[in-house]
Amino acid sequence: MFTIDFASLRLIGLTPAIANQLYALSEQQHGEHLQAGRITEVQRDWITVHHGDSSNRVRVPMRLLHELEAEDSQLAVGDWVLTDNSQGGHCIVVRMPPVSHLARRNNDGRKQALASNVDTALLVMGLDSDFNLRRLERYLALTRAACVVTVIVLTKADISVGAELRLTEVRQRISASVPVFAINGQSAETATTLLPWMDAGQTLILLGSSGAGKSTLTNTLAASHQDTGVVRASDGRGQHTTTARSLHLCPGGACIIDTPGLRSLQLDINEAAITASFDDIEALAQQCQFRDCSHQSEPGCAVNTRIDADRLRNYQKLLREARRNHQTPLDRIADRAKWKVLMRSVKERDRQKRG
Structure with a gap:
């Protein structure tokens, strides 16, 4: 009979709602040797699942990989799974x-x-x-689209010149609904600052570029011993000390997912999600004279004079990316055809001017 050791699994993020879903999945599988667990590490050659009392490397059947691929999805750190160890080794049955x-x-x-x-x-x-x-705005669009609570953590406040000025820049540019803290990632006070988001059973993820201090912050919050590295003096870039996503347990019962630095972040979200993350622009756009205002130089625009110019350019860039990423093949063909016609008309106009 399938059972869940709630006390031990709660330490790695189990909630009553997730437990109910796992029970429902176990009934669909009709397995007698099923065990609930959470993926804590994804490497190229293996996956680690924590079952509450122990961690085990597990096999992933090709059937499951094909099912996830058909859904344009993948197994990830933080996934809850049911495994079967009746064949002499742990194997993921369902996610x-x-x-x-x-x-x-x-x-x-x-x-x-x-x-x-x-x-x-x-x-x-x-x-x-x-x-x-x-x-930072790009990361914020990603997390808001996923309906994940977001906190901005500015590290190296103890060694950075002009830290207060930059903290003010962030608070002026980002919505007041997003908490912003400037911290020393090695200080014990940091754990106290972030305590409201670290209740037992909560799962946090650290996102940022290489060298931002994610592994240092993980060590402070989780009392772990992640390797940390220095940044290059020439450009301040990190050197990918963390090479794989992994889940770490905190003394208070929360868990943290540390991630490698992302050199680039191409968003996989639609226009509506972009607009929602720039809600200040969207609110002002309702006051524009023209409904299809592009917030460039149109008369009666309520946006371009009241929003930071760089923030507005970034918003428009992210919208263009979202449209491009969600175009169908037919949309791309139509766009290319439109530009070809436009370029031919420009060349013809230039030819006529030259006589």
């Missing part, structure tokens, strides 16, 4: 549909899973040369 899921698009356009079943995302950005408001 529970994630409550929340974070993913991006690779340069080749394929989806890459980042993490599943996350409650809070800590967007980590250094107050040194890592400081980049456009990138």
Whole structure:
């Protein structure tokens, strides 16, 4: 008979709602040797699942991989699964549909899973040369689209010149509904600052570029011993100390997913999600004189004079990316045809001017 050791699994994020879903999945599988667990590490050659009392490397059947591929999905750290160990080794039988899921698009356009079943995302950005408001807005669009609570954590406040000025820049540019903290990632006070988001059973993920201080912050919050590295003096970039996503347990019962730094973040979200993350622009757009206002130089625009110019450019860039990423093949063909016609008309006009 399938049972769940709630006390031990709660330490790695189990909630009553997730337990109910796992029970329902077990009844569908009709298995007598099923065990609930959570994926804590995804490497190229293996997957680790924590069952509450122990961690085990598990096999993933090709059947499940094909099913996930058909759904344009992948197994990710944070996924809840049912495993079967009746054949002499642990094997994943089924994955529970994630409550929340974070993913991006690779340069080749394929989806890459980042993490599943996350409650809070800590967007980590250094107050040194890592400081980049456009990138921060991109991360914020990703987490808001996944309905994940977001907290901005600005690291290296103890060694950065002008930290207060940059903290003010972030607060002026980002919605007041998103908490922003400037911290020293090695200080014990940081754990106290972030305590409201670290209740027992909560799952947090650290997102940011290489060298931002994610592994240092993980060590502080989870009392773990992740390797940390220095940043290059020439450009302030990190050197990918963390090479795989992994889940770590915190003393208070929360768990943290540490991730490798992302050199690029191509969003896998639609226009509506982009608009929702720039809600200040959307609210002002309702006051524009023209409904199809592009917020460039149209008369009666309520946006371009009241929104930071760089924030507005970033918003428009993300919208263009979202439209391009969600185009069908026929849409792309139609766009190419439109541009060909436009370019031919420009060339013809130039030819006529030259006589």
